[in-house]
Amino acid sequence: MFNKILIANRGEIACRVMETAQKMGVSCVAVYSDVDATAKHVQMADEAVHIGGAAPAESYLKGDVIIRAALDTGAQAIHPGYGFLSENPDFVDAVQAAGLTFIGPSADAIRKMGLKDAAKVLMEKAGVPVVPGYHGDNQDPEHLAGAADAIGYPVLIKAVAGGGGKGMRLVERPEDFATALDSARGEARTAFGNDAVLVEKYVAKPRHIEVQVFGDGTHAVHLFERDCSLQRRHQKVIEEAPAPGMTSEMREAMGQAGVRAAEAIGYKGAGTVEFIVDASDGLRPDRFWFMEMNTRLQVEHPVTEAITGIDLVEWQLRVAAGENLPKKQDDLAISGHAFEARLYAEDVPKGFLPATGTLTHLVFPDNCRADSGVRAGDTISPWYDPMIAKVVVHGSTRAVALETLNRVLQQTEVAGTVTNLAFLGALTRHEGFASGDVDTGLIGRDLETLVQEPEPSDVTAVAAAMTALDLVDVDPETGFSLWAPLHRAVQLSRRDDVLDLDVQVDGPDRQIWQVGENRVVAERTAGRWMLNGTPMPRVAAHNGTLTVFTDYGQSFDVIDPLDRDTSATGDTNVIQAPMPGLVKAVFATAGQTVQKGDRLAILEAMKMEHSLLAARDGIVAEVLVEDGSQVEAGAALVRLEDEA
Known part of the structure; x- marks a missing residue:
C-alpha cells in the first residue's frame, strides 16, 4: 500500500x-x-x-x-x-x-472510451448493445443530415468528446438540424476543443441506468446499477440504487454487458458504463443500449457504496497498489435502497442560474451522509462548480429511503446563498417519482410545478421579524425597559414581495403579531417560543438577511425605513450579467437593430454557457464589453437606445 x-x-x-x-x-x-x-x-x-x-x-x-x-x-x-x-x-x-x-485506468483504456464514436464501435465488437446511429468520421453537414434522415427523427446530436450535456442537442424536425448542428459544434469546440459530433436515435421514454464496474486490468466485476434518470438539461439531480422496477433478468444482462465493456479494454479501477433504456414497455433485457463509459469514479458513487457496503475509494487504492480485486462477483449483494440528491447554489426561479455567496450557515441532519467540500464561512466561487453537497440516505426499501430523503432535505439548513433545496424537496414529493415511474423527461414535463417555491407562512414571517427586532432572547428578568415602545413594526422583503408586520409586546413571554389580516400569538414556555402553538423554527441572521429554516429555508431582508427605494425600475434598456462570469462572445454592435429574444452575448460561468437576450425590440446604442471580459453580477453589457 x-x-x-x-x-x-x-x-x-x-x-x-x-x-x-x-x-x-x-x-x-x-x-x-x-x-x-x-x-x-x-x-x-x-x-x-x-x-x-x-x-x-x-x-x-x-x-x-x-x-x-x-x-x-x-x-x-x-x-x-x-x-x-x-x-x-x-x-x-x-x-x-x-x-x-x-x-485509475490506463491511458490506453481512457483513450478507447474517450471518443464516443470509437467507443461504440469497440463495444459492438465486444457484444455490448449500442444505440442505432452514425458514429463515423465524415463530419460534412449534409452527410450528417442524411444520417439523421436514415436513423429517423427525433435524433440526438452529441459531441464525440462530450460530457455533462455539453455539445448535445435534440432535433425533432429535419428543418431544425442545421441550426442545432452549428450550436452543438460551437459548444463542443468551446468545452472540449473538438467539434466533431455523432448522431443517434432519440429514445422516446428514456431512462438513464448505469452499471458500476471495477477491474484489475484483466478481470472485472459489477457492483449493480444506479438509476440517474432524474435529470435537468442532461445534468443529474437525484440518483438512486438499485433502479426502480429492475428485474433479475435485466440486472444480469446489464451487469454482464458492463463487465464485457470493462474487460474489452483491460480496465483497471472504478468505472461506470452508462446505458440508455427504453422504458416504454417496462424494463426489458433487449431494450438497453451503451451510451458511454466514464473512466473514473462517478459523482454518484455513494449510492452504490450504501447498498453494497463497499468503499470504492479503498478498492481504488488497493488495486492501484497491485492488489487483486477484493471480492468476486458472487460475493457482492444488494442491501436496501439509497438516494443521492445534489445540493447546489443556484437560483431555481431564475432558470437554475448558478449562484455565488458566502455560506453563513450550513448544517446537515445526523441521519444522512453529506459529502461536501465547503463549510459555514466558505465562499461559493464563480470559478468552479457550485455544488454545496451530495446528500445521501439509505433505507430498507425504496419508499423508506425516499421518505428519509424528504425529511433530511427539510432538516438541512443553508444560509448565505440561494439553493435548489426546495426544488429537491419537490422532487421527493412528486407522485411519478415516488411510484418509480421515472424517465429523463420527468423534470422537463413538470418543471413549472417543481420550481414553485413554498410561500412563507405567517409563522415563518413572524420568526424572521422577532429575530430582526431582537425579541427572541430578551431576558424576562430585566427586559421590560428594552421593550418601550410596546408597539413596533418591521418591513421584510422576500424577492419582490414586501411584508408589513406589527407587534404588541404584552410581557416578557407573550407577543401578539399582526401579519396583514392574520394574527400570530408568540408565547414562551419553559424557555421556548411557540408561535400559534407550534415551535418557533430556527433562524440565522447575517448582514440584514434572515433565513428561517422551515420549508427548505425561507430568506427575508430587513427593509430600513430610512433608506430610499432603490429597487429595480424594470428598465429594459440595459442587458446585465445575471452572475459573475466570462464574456465568451458578443454579437451586438452599435447601431444594430435587434428584436426581442435576439442573442446579444454569451456569458460563461461555472462551466456553463448562458445566452443573454434582448428584452425588447430596439437599436443597440452601446456595447460596453468585449470578448474575453471578466464581469461581475449586474455589470452592464449592452445598452439599447431609449424607446421613442
Whole structure:
C-alpha cells in the first residue's frame, strides 16, 4: 500500500478521497489554487501545495505542476478524483513517466472510451448493445443530415468528446438540424476543443441506468446499477440504487454487458458504463443500449457504496497498489435502497442560474451522509462548480429511503446563498417519482410545478421579524425597559414581495403579531417560543438577511425605513450579467437593430454557457464589453437606445 498520495482535485471529491485514504493510514497531499488557500480539502490534508491561479487552466488543469508537487512532497501516486484531469490520457502517461502511479485506468483504456464514436464501435465488437446511429468520421453537414434522415427523427446530436450535456442537442424536425448542428459544434469546440459530433436515435421514454464496474486490468466485476434518470438539461439531480422496477433478468444482462465493456479494454479501477433504456414497455433485457463509459469514479458513487457496503475509494487504492480485486462477483449483494440528491447554489426561479455567496450557515441532519467540500464561512466561487453537497440516505426499501430523503432535505439548513433545496424537496414529493415511474423527461414535463417555491407562512414571517427586532432572547428578568415602545413594526422583503408586520409586546413571554389580516400569538414556555402553538423554527441572521429554516429555508431582508427605494425600475434598456462570469462572445454592435429574444452575448460561468437576450425590440446604442471580459453580477453589457 502507498504511504503518501497526492489528490489532483478540489472540493467534495478531494475531501471524500482523503477520508478513506487517511483511515487506511495513507498521508494525503492537497493542491490548491489562489482562491482555495483556506478550503476544506486543504485543511483536511496532511500537507498542501499551491499550484496557481483561480482559473482551472491556471491550476487544476496544469498537469506538469501537479506532477512536480507530487514528486517534491514524496507522494507515490496521484488520485485524480473526477473532472479536471481525471480522464486525460496524456496526464496519465506523464504521471507514469515520472515514476508515479495513477490511481485509475490506463491511458490506453481512457483513450478507447474517450471518443464516443470509437467507443461504440469497440463495444459492438465486444457484444455490448449500442444505440442505432452514425458514429463515423465524415463530419460534412449534409452527410450528417442524411444520417439523421436514415436513423429517423427525433435524433440526438452529441459531441464525440462530450460530457455533462455539453455539445448535445435534440432535433425533432429535419428543418431544425442545421441550426442545432452549428450550436452543438460551437459548444463542443468551446468545452472540449473538438467539434466533431455523432448522431443517434432519440429514445422516446428514456431512462438513464448505469452499471458500476471495477477491474484489475484483466478481470472485472459489477457492483449493480444506479438509476440517474432524474435529470435537468442532461445534468443529474437525484440518483438512486438499485433502479426502480429492475428485474433479475435485466440486472444480469446489464451487469454482464458492463463487465464485457470493462474487460474489452483491460480496465483497471472504478468505472461506470452508462446505458440508455427504453422504458416504454417496462424494463426489458433487449431494450438497453451503451451510451458511454466514464473512466473514473462517478459523482454518484455513494449510492452504490450504501447498498453494497463497499468503499470504492479503498478498492481504488488497493488495486492501484497491485492488489487483486477484493471480492468476486458472487460475493457482492444488494442491501436496501439509497438516494443521492445534489445540493447546489443556484437560483431555481431564475432558470437554475448558478449562484455565488458566502455560506453563513450550513448544517446537515445526523441521519444522512453529506459529502461536501465547503463549510459555514466558505465562499461559493464563480470559478468552479457550485455544488454545496451530495446528500445521501439509505433505507430498507425504496419508499423508506425516499421518505428519509424528504425529511433530511427539510432538516438541512443553508444560509448565505440561494439553493435548489426546495426544488429537491419537490422532487421527493412528486407522485411519478415516488411510484418509480421515472424517465429523463420527468423534470422537463413538470418543471413549472417543481420550481414553485413554498410561500412563507405567517409563522415563518413572524420568526424572521422577532429575530430582526431582537425579541427572541430578551431576558424576562430585566427586559421590560428594552421593550418601550410596546408597539413596533418591521418591513421584510422576500424577492419582490414586501411584508408589513406589527407587534404588541404584552410581557416578557407573550407577543401578539399582526401579519396583514392574520394574527400570530408568540408565547414562551419553559424557555421556548411557540408561535400559534407550534415551535418557533430556527433562524440565522447575517448582514440584514434572515433565513428561517422551515420549508427548505425561507430568506427575508430587513427593509430600513430610512433608506430610499432603490429597487429595480424594470428598465429594459440595459442587458446585465445575471452572475459573475466570462464574456465568451458578443454579437451586438452599435447601431444594430435587434428584436426581442435576439442573442446579444454569451456569458460563461461555472462551466456553463448562458445566452443573454434582448428584452425588447430596439437599436443597440452601446456595447460596453468585449470578448474575453471578466464581469461581475449586474455589470452592464449592452445598452439599447431609449424607446421613442
